[in-house]
């Protein structure tokens with residue numbers, strides 16, 4: 001209870017949410033004003049801490065504590081600093097890559113104005129590299145001593161994250177003597193965490209792992225040393241490594257939108273709407289064979305009502321199960337007879353490692369997909385009428401179940417393969433030269449309805465041309481400075497008053 005009889009507000013700041021503690025310089029003016037004038041020579045310290053706002057936004061707030069006893073004040077500062085030092089998950093040294101051309105070209109400004117001051121406050125030292133060209137960060141990660149850093153931070157969009165992730169995974173495999181081209185080899189996990197400061201035109205990975213696209217919130221997640229493991233899919237063709245994916249790997253509809261939008265970069269972000277509409281109208285379907293291994297070791301299903309959130313029990317249980325299997329020597333045992341094969345005509349083949357929720361589609365492509373359960377949700381949209389396809393797309397934005405259509409199938413898988421009919425026909429060595437020539441005519445004239453042409457893969461927002469792929473999910477291969485999307489129990493939990501007390 002405070003001196004003046006006011007009831008103390010019972011608010012708590014957990015030690016893990018303190019950003020920094022500093023001694024406060026008191027100037028004469030402060031000293032002479034307010035209730036502190038009673039104190040002959042006051043001493044003070046300020047605690048900077050995380051304050052939750054709406055929509056998963058975090059802000060750095062502060063509270064100053066005053067007392068007359070200098071020794072007592074110093075003891076508090078010392079004790080709180082020791083408390084912060086004892087939290088070993090907090091990073092001390094970071095390597096930061098800034099893409100100065102990402103999004104609205106604000107990456108450098110965002111870092112300097114919103115992130116660097118917070119890192120300084122939290123005594124984090126950062127080596128900053130402003131990228132000069134595409135793949136600069138990726139190449140650099142193969143050259144620098146990454147092991148002296150507690151984390152790698154990318155300032156940019158999903159493309160920049162993908163580049164840093166490829167660099168880090170590639171470097172770790174190289175140092176572990178693992179050949180990335182072998183699709184069957186288990187990959188070495190990356191213990192160095194990746195932080196994303198959103199500054200791109202698409203920041204979906206940040207949104208899916210933090211819940212908001214906000215540089216300050218992301219910086220605070222880095223400072224407190226959050227850790228969110230993330231599954232990564234490796235994509236191969238003919239024993240050649242192609243790419244890694246953490247969000248969407250899409251063939252057909254989403255691949256075609258991306259390919260078309262790449263040609264219209266001059267339109268800015270509007271190009272996605274334009275290309276989306278155009279691709280919808282073209283209503284192209286693609287023939288091929290999908291084969292997959294259903295995920296057996298995971299507890300959830302793509303039709304669950306529950307979404308992946310902070311401390312997700314499904315992700316935790318899957319990891320425990322994997323560790324048990326490791327102890328019994330059962331890890332990575334390939335059970336070849338468990339493949340399911342589906343041949344058909346598809347408007348879209350989407351494999352997602354996370355829900356792919358974004359501000360435009362808050363439910364995402366697979367609302368119950370998990371960030372770290374070692375599986376992907378494989379969504380097959382078979383050929384249907386334009387009207388039905390529109391109904392399917394609309395359900396991504398409302399409460400209805402987007403998988404509840406006879407032409408949509410969803411499976412939780414650990415591995416899958418796709419081969420286009422075009423390639424199958426070529427590989428089966430058909431000597432019918434006339435048919436091949438006809439095929440060439442069709443792909444040269446998209447208006448032709450024969451659909452012999454291939455689509456493109458949309459791999460986390462980048463195009464990937466391959467008419468056959470082999471995909472494998474690597475459970476929790478990388479770790480991010482994030483904690484997944486937090487569940488707020490009630491409004492009061494994040495509407496804390498400004499005069500919070502530290503306990």
Ligand SMILES: Nc1ncnc2c1ncn2[C@@H]1O[C@H](COP(=O)(O)OP(=O)(O)OP(=O)(O)O)[C@@H](O)[C@H]1O
Pocket residue numbers: 098099100101102103104130131132133134135136155156157158159160161163199200201202203461
């Ligand atoms: N200095 C640079 N100059 C040109 N390209 C760069 C540079 N640094 C990084 N890149 C590349 O730019 C691509 C896009 O970057 P980023 O994701 O940060 O921005 P974006 O605006 O969200 O991207 P997009 O235009 O694909 O939506 C990345 O793939 C990255 O490899």
